[in-house]
Amino acid sequence: MRRMLTACAVLILLGMATARSQAQAEPAARVVIETAPAAGAIVPDETLVTTRLRVLDAAGIPIPGARVALHVDTPPRAKVITTDFPFVEDTTLLELETVLPEGELSFQAVYPIRGTYTFRTRVVLPDGQTLEASPVLSLRENPDEVRNILVLLGLLFAFGLFSGFVIRLTGRPGAAAAAAIVALVLTGGTGWAHGPSGEGAPSQNEPVTVVREADGVRVTATASPDSAAVGRLTTVTVRATTAAGRPVAGNVSLDAIHLEDNVPIYSFDLPLEANGTARVALQLFDGTEHELRFALRTDDGRAVNLEVPLPVEGFAPPLSVKLRSLALLMVPVVVGLAVGFRAGRPFAARRRLSAVSVG
Amino acid sequence: MSRVTTTPNAVSRHAAGTLAWAQASVTFQVALVLVTAALVLWALFFSNYPLVHDTFHELRHSLYFVPCH
Incomplete structure (x- = not known):
């Protein structure tokens, strides 16, 4: 993984430190965020991106023991052209706070939409200095989506062109009327789809908790609120203790799985705090079933796995x-209609002329 | 003083009527095409009707500025 990161990572931005505790000409430390693959190769809503955050001293060496609070903001809401996840725009994608024993944090995430993500970081160094930085990650839209929309706009223009031509030439609205009736029938439904299925879709805000005990380790995983929602953070907490309730030391890996495709959309490996807990807040951006999978490993080699649907x-x-989107789609229809209507004028005149001469 | 008045004959009345009908018909047809296009696009891409929404879910996600959820 380290080699892959070294080979593929792109330096997004160096967040220069702002040491609050003392005024210095040279920054004492900096925050560096890298991704693998590089930003240009990331496809929104598809690529599982490895993101690495490092806290480096002036010599470029990681500072062990720093504590980082990371807050990733999604791209701001566009004024006209939306993305396919409008409720994700201008929200928080994830938040976490953890200690970096080796001066770096690595996690995997699928970034859902195009645009500029802001990584607001606040780092407390072991000597008490506080650093703040806001590196950004800019993602371009999936090239396939750009191609597809151009094809669709071209088809809509062709439809408008043909319609304008036919109206000028003959003027038979029967087919259009039939299509309008079909469309009216299709739009008659008012239900909502692609969310939790059935009447029992949970909407309460009480946390869901799953507990498992194995090898003398008791693991409690909590997701709050129970019903995650697009555009909203779900706080995931893991607590590991002995049977007697004393916190244990170790690491926990958390995978958030998108069950429809059975692929991870987030993957974290976090150290347990001194009180035996690890916490991360993340946004699950697709309105469908997910599963949180935890794998806890204690420092003395014990392991416990558990899942939270x-x-x-x-x-x-x-x-x-x-x-707004409908208006954009209608633009080529209107333009095509005008062009087709104008283009059909000579043919219509010729047709009238031949009809007169026949009469 | 004599006053001369002219009245349209049958042919010109018919021509005027045909022209008016044609203009109204064109306006109606253009409106019908636009409304039909808007309704079909709405049904395909923006309808909450479960069957339609789920059928075209992937299509919506594959288009640059069509929102899904």
Whole structure:
């Protein structure tokens, strides 16, 4: 993994330290965030990206024992052109706070939409200095999506062109009327889909807790709130203790699995704090079933695994966003209609002329 | 003083009527095409009707500015 990161990582931005405790000409430390693959190769909503955050001293050596609070903001909301996840725009993707025993933190995540993500970091160094930095990660849209929308816009233009031509030439609205009726029938439904299925989709805000005990280690995993929702953070907490309730030392890996595709969308490996807990807040951005999988390893070699099922509530996009997108899709139809109507003029004149001469 | 008035004959009345009908018909047809296109696009990409929404879910996610959820 280290070699892959070294080979593929791109330096997004060096967050220069702002040492608050003392005024210095040279920054005492800096925060570096790298991704693998590089930003240009990341496909939103597809690529599982390894993100590595390092706290380096002036000589570029990782500072062990730093404590980092990371807050990843999703790209700001676009004024006109939306993404396919409008409820994800301008929200928080994940938050975590942990100690970095070796001066670096590595996690994997699928970044859901195009745009600029801001990594707001606050680092407390072992000597008490505080550093703040906000590196950014800019992602371009999936090239396939760009191609697909161009094809669709081209088809809509062709439809408008053909319609304008036919109206100018003949003027038979029968087919259009039939299509309108079909469309009306299709839009008659008011239900919502692709969210948790069935009437029992949980919507309460009480946390769900799963407990498992093995090898003398008791692990408690909590997801709060129980019903995760697109655009909202779900706080995941793991606590590991002995049977007597004393905290244990170790690491926990957490994978958030998108069950429809059976792929991870987040993967963390976090050290347990002194009180035996690890906590991360993350946004599950697809309104479907997910599962949180935990693998705890204690420092003395014991291991406990457990899973927490977690449905995610999806929402229909706001009406204003839908109408904006519809308006954009209608532009080529209108333009095509005007061009086709104009192009059909000579043919229509010729047709009238031949009809008169026949009469 | 004599006053001369002209009244449209049958042919010109018919021509005027045909022109008015044609103009109204074109406006109606253009409106119908636009409304139909908007309704079909709405049904495909923005409908909450479960069957339609789920059928075109992947399609929506594969288009640059079509929102899904």
